[in-house]
Amino acid sequence: MTTGTHPHTDAAGESRTARLITDGLEPKTWIIAVTALMGWHADRLAGIGWGLVAALFSAVIPVLFIKWGEKRGHWGDRHVRRRQDRLIVIPGIMASVTAGIALMTLLGAPSEMTALVIAMLITLIAILVITLVWKVSVHTAVSSGALTMLALAYGPWALCAYPLVALVGWSRVKLRDHTLAQVIVGTLLGPAVAGTVFSLLR
Template identity: 35%
Template sequence: MTFPAAPAPVRVRPATLVAEVFAPAPLVLCLLVVAGWRAAGWTGALWGLGTAALVASLPMLVLRVLARRGRVDGHFVRSRAQRLPVYAATGVLTALVVAAQLRLGAPVLVPVTTAFVLLGLLVLLAVTLRWKVSAHVAMAACWAVGLGALTAPWAVPLAAPVPVLVALSRVRTGDHTVAQTAVGALIGVLIGVAYTAAAASLP
């Protein structure tokens, strides 16, 4: 089934802008680069940047192309059914990247961070089998908590408004209900807490 390509908007609504700026891809990029920098300076940051290009930027580029061709209903994929293969394919790609990182000797915090991105994808995939949930909010909440693990605890309250704004934007644009954003936030916080514990246990 194909969908008509969405016409270019005349103007960008603030809620749409928030969803674009704080989409999962740029937040994954931020987290991986910061993780790499913490682990090994510029070398680690380059590992994080390269990883993000594969597991975040590349899937989003593919989705934008598919959306333009009418294969999916938008680059954020509003349809629950269409999200399943997207999560599955991105999960396989991410798992392969983790395996490559371990084999090539990436700074350990980078594959650990990538593995938690994979965990998030698997949880979202499992939930999406029965119910639509906000991946935007899940990633934003995980990013806010994870940033504290990678920098300092005071970064968490500074980053906390981001998932709130993202949740409001996703409801405002009609892409999610309040319940779907709330569950997304819960998923993100739980994964972020687990990631914090894992990062703290590393030498």
């Protein structure tokens, strides 16, 4: 008895699903979400404004930088698959995040917001150090770190969204952009670094 479904068709469908997850739940999406939610927690509507500032320097400008390099052929795509290319991209993103921290500090942003962005910067530094020798997953580091910081602010219920991190990890492995080990290390790195820094500074 046959089902009429061919293995290669299933694999293609899974790959399409993995691509949708990887693209839809990329670091930019998590950063915009966490900056907005943390802004609301810090100072309601005024905090949302601070969240927009944080998102500008932590997500929007970095994405524009990546697109600029992609158009000029400096790296392959917006996910920057090659480890060597990430050694150029990550410092560029760090420069933008650092500028955001300086501006937010100068303008008197709530401590919870500056703690959030500083935690992102320290996480980037940790990712950069690892990337010198190994291609750790930025997707899972950012997503798991974001959920950990939201849980510290809003309460443990935020961790109910953790299956999304598992989906992100699955998509990265399915697309062969990362190994399972790289995804797991990223998942552990986010909470360990971002969660620790955020809890100490907020």
